[in-house]
Amino acid sequence: MLIPCxxxxxxxxxxxxxxxxxxxxxxxxxxxTAEDWCDxxxxxxxPRGRHVEYWHHGQGCRLWLKVARDTxxxxxxxxxxxxxxxxxxxxxxxxxx
Amino acid sequence: MSEAISPxxxxxxxxxxxxVPAGDAAVTLTERKLVSLVQVAAWPETAEQxxxxxASLIGCAPPQGPAGSSGDAGGAILALSPGRWLVESGDxxxxxxxxxxxxxxxxxxxxxxxARIAIRVSGPxxxxxxxxxxxxxxxxxxxxxxxxxxxxxxxVGVVVRRLSADKLGxxxxxxYVYRGFALSFWDWLTEAAAETGYRVDPPGSA
Ligand SMILES: [Zn+2]
Numbered sequence: 148m149l150i151p152c153x154x155x156x157x158x159x160x161x162x163x164x165x166x167x168x169x170x171x172x173x174x175x176x177x178x179x180t181a182e183d184w185c186d187x188x189x190x191x192x193x194p195r196g197r198h199v200e201y202w203h204h205g206q207g208c209r210l211w212l213k214v215a216r217d218t219x220x221x222x223x224x225x226x227x228x229x230x231x232x233x234x235x236x237x238x239x240x241x242x243x244x
Numbered sequence: 245m246s247e248a249i250s251p252x253x254x255x256x257x258x259x260x261x262x263x264v265p266a267g268d269a270a271v272t273l274t275e276r277k278l279v280s281l282v283q284v285a286a287w288p289e290t291a292e293q294x295x296x297x298x299a300s301l302i303g304c305a306p307p308q309g310p311a312g313s314s315g316d317a318g319g320a321i322l323a324l325s326p327g328r329w330l331v332e333s334g335d336x337x338x339x340x341x342x343x344x345x346x347x348x349x350x351x352x353x354x355x356x357x358x359a360r361i362a363i364r365v366s367g368p369x370x371x372x373x374x375x376x377x378x379x380x381x382x383x384x385x386x387x388x389x390x391x392x393x394x395x396x397x398x399x400v401g402v403v404v405r406r407l408s409a410d411k412l413g414x415x416x417x418x419x420y421v422y423r424g425f426a427l428s429f430w431d432w433l434t435e436a437a438a439e440t441g442y443r444v445d446p447p448g449s450a
Contacts, residue, residue, distance in 0.1 A: 154310055154325055155393065156386075159379040162396055206396040208325030231288045235326035 166201030270369035270440035274450035280338035286351035366416035
């Protein structure tokens with residue numbers, strides 16, 4: 148599987164570390180209930196098809212990416228840089244099927 | 245008991261000495277002498293400013309575009325990722341100079357001079373040999389001269405830079421490899437180059 152890193156271009160999946168489900172939003176600590184935290188920490192949808200995940204390009208640019216991947220075909224729709232360098236990233240990663 | 249090796253002595257000592265094969269040599273391997281190699285990382289707000297400091301200190305233009313590089317072995321800037329550069333220079337005081345000009349408010353300066361070894365791979369089959377372990381598109385259109393990639397060969401981190409062909413009269417790559425992996429990387433490289441035949445030039449001659 149190749150992940151289209153917006154900074155490095157298509158790279159082998161072995162250069163990346165999986166960072167988990169990127170659809171979960173961290174609850175606001177001021178207002179979150181125990182159920183909100185339980186959902187954020189433990190509950191995952193495990194969809195068949197399109198999924199959005201975090202991947203860390205540890206053996207490349209070391210940026211964190213948000214990758215949209217089909218869990219059935221492994222086709223990657225795109226990848227974008229997240230975190231403090233998101234604005235500096237050149238462009239959306241290319242689809243490499 | 246294992247022998248302690250001083251940082252001044254290459255871990256490739258006894259391995260990277262000059263060697264001329266009896267047959268063909270489509271690749272030349274040379275261990276380069278690293279004087280100063282420094283990683284500089286800026287904050288998103290200070291990246292432009294830090295890049296300007298590097299360029300004026302090294303005396304060359306900033307690297308062109310992402311994953312580009314500028315300069316030569318006398319002083320070079322390699323753009324590894326947004327706001328992160330590898331700077332090489334023949335000036336032994338490079339890390340100190342960078343530290344003076346780049347305080348923590350602007351970025352972080354890490355001296356890697358003794359943490360990496362540098363190998364030059366050149367010749368008509370250089371890309372062919374590297375492609376055996378480097379999962380990168382090394383076609384000159386995808387990876388033109390001066391382009392840089394931080395990647396891995398069999399999980400061993402390696403920074404690759406293609407050099408300007410017209411200056412050296414052929415295809416050449418500079419590799420920067422973790423010092424602790426120098427020997428196993430050299431083993432991999434010489435095994436990968438066995439097919440095409442290779443020559444080893446004296447350490448420090450490239
Ligand atoms: Zn990357």
